[in-house]
Amino acid sequence: MRFWADERKHRKHSSESFKEERAMRTTRFWTCASLVAAALLLSSGVVRAEDISGLITTTRTITEHSRLVGDVTCRVTGAPCIRFGSSHIDLRLNGFTMTGQADPITGCNGATTAGETGISTNGQTDVEVRGPGVVQQFRADGILFMGTLLGKVEAVTTTTNCLSGIRVNATSSRITLGANVSVRNGSTVAGSFCGGI
Numbered sequence: 001m002r003f004w005a006d007e008r009k010h011r012k013h014s015s016e017s018f019k020e021e022r023a024m025r026t027t028r029f030w031t032c033a034s035l036v037a038a039a040l041l042l043s044s045g046v047v048r049a050e051d052i053s054g055l056i057t058t059t060r061t062i063t064e065h066s067r068l069v070g071d072v073t074c075r076v077t078g079a080p081c082i083r084f085g086s087s088h089i090d091l092r093l094n095g096f097t098m099t100g101q102a103d104p105i106t107g108c109n110g111a112t113t114a115g116e117t118g119i120s121t122n123g124q125t126d127v128e129v130r131g132p133g134v135v136q137q138f139r140a141d142g143i144l145f146m147g148t149l150l151g152k153v154e155a156v157t158t159t160t161n162c163l164s165g166i167r168v169n170a171t172s173s174r175i176t177l178g179a180n181v182s183v184r185n186g187s188t189v190a191g192s193f194c195g196g197i
Contacts, residue, residue, distance in 0.1 A: 049067045050067070056072060056081055061082075063089070064089055068093050069094065069096075072099070073099050074099065075101065077101070079115050080115065080144070084122045087125040087126055088125070090128035093129070095131075100138035101137065101139055107161065107184060108139055108187050114140060117138055117143070118138040121144065121145045132157075140162060142159075144167050146169040148172040152177075153175075155178075156181075157180070
């Protein structure tokens with residue numbers, strides 16, 4: 001009898017060991033599968049960002065999420081420094097400054113240069129400019145929303161731009177502005193747009 005009792009105990013123990021081992025294998029499989037899926041998702045470029053800094057001499061068109069990684073000096077004449085070339089993306093200033101060609105003391109000295117904006121949304125949908133950061137000394141608008149549906153500017157300081165710090169053209173709608181500071185923007189030329197936002 002004792003032999004049969006030991007045999008039953010051994011079978012019961014073997015059965016429990018088998019169940020535990022099977023559960024551990026299943027857990028390991030799903031853990032590995034999850035790690036592989038996460039690695040594929042991260043490497044697929046879903047959340048990539050273009051890094052921008054330094055001197056810009058021709059309009060920089062962004063087509064993916066982008067960010068400043070240093071101060072930007074713009075030497076683009078008669079066109080935007082940075083313009084959106086795709087919808088559903090954002091530009092993060094990350095605490096850096098974009099500087100145009102206007103006079104640092106007087107702004108535009110009474111003259112503006114058409115189209116020479118710091119950032120243009122370029123008719124794209126659902127685009128954002130996020131601070132903190134400064135957009136200054138552009139001979140037109142600091143930030144221009146033109147033909148844009150759904151847009152946002154948040155925590156950006158605009159200063160010493162020849163037209164508006166942030167301008168929302170009549171062809172744009174559903175634009176959200178929040179926690180922005182606009183100082184010393186505008187022109188003394190009659191008929192020019194003037195002011196902050």
